[in-house]
Amino acid sequence: MLGSRFNLCPNTISNIRYLFRYPNAFSKISLVQRNYATDAETNLELLRDEIERNPKFVAEFDPGILGNICYLYELSKPSQMPSIFSKEYYQILSKNARNSWKNFISAIHFCYHERKSSEYKDNSAEFWSPKQFKSKALDLYIEMNEQFALKNLKELKNLVDDQMFNKMKFEIKNMEGKFIWKYHGLVEKPKYTNIRCALGPISPIGNYLAQVTLKLHTKQSIGLYNKSGKLIAGDPKKIKNVLQYVVFQRKMWERHKGWTIYGYVQQG
Numbered sequence: 001m002l003g004s005r006f007n008l009c010p011n012t013i014s015n016i017r018y019l020f021r022y023p024n025a026f027s028k029i030s031l032v033q034r035n036y037a038t039d040a041e042t043n044l045e046l047l048r049d050e051i052e053r054n055p056k057f058v059a060e061f062d063p064g065i066l067g068n069i070c071y072l073y074e075l076s077k078p079s080q081m082p083s084i085f086s087k088e089y090y091q092i093l094s095k096n097a098r099n100s101w102k103n104f105i106s107a108i109h110f111c112y113h114e115r116k117s118s119e120y121k122d123n124s125a126e127f128w129s130p131k132q133f134k135s136k137a138l139d140l141y142i143e144m145n146e147q148f149a150l151k152n153l154k155e156l157k158n159l160v161d162d163q164m165f166n167k168m169k170f171e172i173k174n175m176e177g178k179f180i181w182k183y184h185g186l187v188e189k190p191k192y193t194n195i196r197c198a199l200g201p202i203s204p205i206g207n208y209l210a211q212v213t214l215k216l217h218t219k220q221s222i223g224l225y226n227k228s229g230k231l232i233a234g235d236p237k238k239i240k241n242v243l244q245y246v247v248f249q250r251k252m253w254e255r256h257k258g259w260t261i262y263g264y265v266q267q268g
Helices: 002-006 017-021 023-028 038-053 087-116 132-147 162-173
Strands: 178-199 210-226 231-234 242-252 260-265
Touching: 087 178, 087 210, 132 162, 132 178, 132 210, 132 242, 132 260, 162 260, 210 260
Parallel strands: none
Antiparallel strands: 178 210, 210 231, 210 242, 242 260
């Protein structure tokens, strides 16, 4: 979990004991990355068919990431863009435009069904709002990291997706020392990169799965201590800029849960 916060390397290592054996490897590893994208719409369709054949069918289902996550050059950084006379430049413009259009359509689609559903229409405070969600998502991200540092599994269960919770639970059980994490503000405002929704596996129609990917560029400090109190990784006194793409998810058929964190997607 530590390395994934600092996005230092594409490697994935799920055992935090590695830090105790190789303290100097902190700057070279990346822990617990949800670094994949699958055809979630197809997976959901297959699950719906299975539930229709067997209504008692219950499975821990991970649909994957809706849509193909593509991180394109930002138009605000022309120095990173190809030449205006190149074919790649116009391909990037076209991909950005198509992704923005899909984001817009998905957002309208989800908002409509959320407000149409009898389960939510009387609680307007829970409606998804593009402006308000950014601050809510940031608060959720901060709380997740704080509860992870406190090793509070009970709170984490309500903050993250089940598959991510299982990985965090494994890390916490193998974390023999003390972990410190602190948030020190934003480097830049959160930015939407991907908004998608799809019909969920549970009837009636309207139980949608929604995923929102936010670019979070924050200031953080971390420190990992062993049982004797010796700092073996990071430095809580040093603040670093951390760039992450965080996927937030909501399953409308899970009435007891709101938005949760699905995982991280590495920039590519």
